[in-house]
Amino acid sequence: MVTVRAPATSANLGSGFDVFGAALTRPADVVTVEKAAETTIEVTGVGAQYIPEDPEKNTVGAVVDALDAPARIHIDKGVRPASGLGSSAASAAGAAVALNRLYDRGLSRSELVPIAAEGEAVVSGVAHSDNVAPSILGGFTVTTTEGTHAVDASIPLVVCLPDVAVSTRDARRVVPETASMEQLVETVGNAATLAVGMCRSDPDLVGAGMSDPVVTPERARLITGYDDVREAAFDAGAAGVTVSGAGPAILAVCRAGRRRSVAGAMLDAFSAAGIEARAYQTRIGRGSTILDA
Ligand SMILES: Nc1ncnc2c1ncn2[C@@H]1O[C@H](COP(=O)(O)OP(=O)(O)OP(=O)(O)O)[C@@H](O)[C@H]1O
Numbered sequence: 001m002v003t004v005r006a007p008a009t010s011a012n013l014g015s016g017f018d019v020f021g022a023a024l025t026r027p028a029d030v031v032t033v034e035k036a037a038e039t040t041i042e043v044t045g046v047g048a049q050y051i052p053e054d055p056e057k058n059t060v061g062a063v064v065d066a067l068d069a070p071a072r073i074h075i076d077k078g079v080r081p082a083s084g085l086g087s088s089a090a091s092a093a094g095a096a097v098a099l100n101r102l103y104d105r106g107l108s109r110s111e112l113v114p115i116a117a118e119g120e121a122v123v124s125g126v127a128h129s130d131n132v133a134p135s136i137l138g139g140f141t142v143t144t145t146e147g148t149h150a151v152d153a154s155i156p157l158v159v160c161l162p163d164v165a166v167s168t169r170d171a172r173r174v175v176p177e178t179a180s181m182e183q184l185v186e187t188v189g190n191a192a193t194l195a196v197g198m199c200r201s202d203p204d205l206v207g208a209g210m211s212d213p214v215v216t217p218e219r220a221r222l223i224t225g226y227d228d229v230r231e232a233a234f235d236a237g238a239a240g241v242t243v244s245g246a247g248p249a250i251l252a253v254c255r256a257g258r259r260r261s262v263a264g265a266m267l268d269a270f271s272a273a274g275i276e277a278r279a280y281q282t283r284i285g286r287g288s289t290i291l292d293a
């Protein structure tokens with residue numbers, strides 16, 4: 001039996017659509033696998049009632065197939081589905097790390113990234129790796145078709161999750177098909193600024209680089225209260241605010257001492273819009289951890 005803790009993640013970080021990702025210290029899924037002749041999946045925890053246990057429909061089923069590793073699998077969800085916190089990816093990442101160990105497949109963490117991404121194709125139609133990469137490798141990740149680069153960064157974060165669901169599949173429908181040259185130049189500049197900020201563990205630089213003129217404004221329309229929550233976070237000391245992944249979670253970067261006030265301000269703004277929410281005071285953290293083997 002192998003048990004793995006797989007962290008929530010935030011993808012895009014504004015300017016890095018489908019490329020940037022970051023592992024969060026919390027929340028996390030816990031995935032336990034045991035060898036079996038046929039694969040079965042049991043899901044408990046947050047939002048378990050919305051998650052299929054059929055291996056054809058659960059993200060971990062695709063990972064089982066890719067590793068040819070049938071197992072009895074238990075997923076204890078800490079990451080709510082349809083959250084923008086890489087819920088579907090956390091299970092797939094945890095399963096990839098756990099099954100690789102259970103069956104001694106000997107694959108490196110980097111080699112497990114495209115395997116876990118197959119699970120993402122099951123739910124969103126696209127095998128995007130920007131959530132599974134940080135959930136497996138930890139840190140700040142840059143994923144392209146050539147592979148993934150991971151950087152350890154110490155960046156304080158607040159994630160505010162409203163009590164509404166946005167599916168990645170729906171949120172991908174509002175992504176514009178084109179961008180102007182002016183928007184392209186602005187986005188490249190912001191993304192590069194963010195990456196330098198990560199390498200320097202500088203929250204102000206990371207926050208400045210989060211701004212995105214193309215995808216985020218369209219996604220923000222799907223989140224009631226977004227503009228007010230964003231403004232409240234900045235007023236409370238955030239250095240940057242954006243949609244986490246496909247939403248509806250909203251991500252703020254700030255200095256460590258500001259997390260409590262930023263979290264409180266974001267919750268108050270959601271409450272004023274009539275929406276219940278919860279906030280995680282977190283930071284960039286490590287990737288999937290084997291707890292028991
Ligand atoms: N193991 C799993 N964990 C969570 N969701 C799963 C899992 N397997 C299948 N799903 C389905 O995936 C969908 C949630 O995935 P989705 O990508 O929309 O949200 P997310 O992972 O929280 O968001 P994001 O990718 O934006 O961070 C739900 O429809 C859920 O039923």
Ligand SMILES: N[C@@H](CCO)C(=O)O
Binds near residue numbers: 017130244245
């Ligand atoms: N890059 C993906 C991440 C989903 O979490 C998207 O924004 O659609």
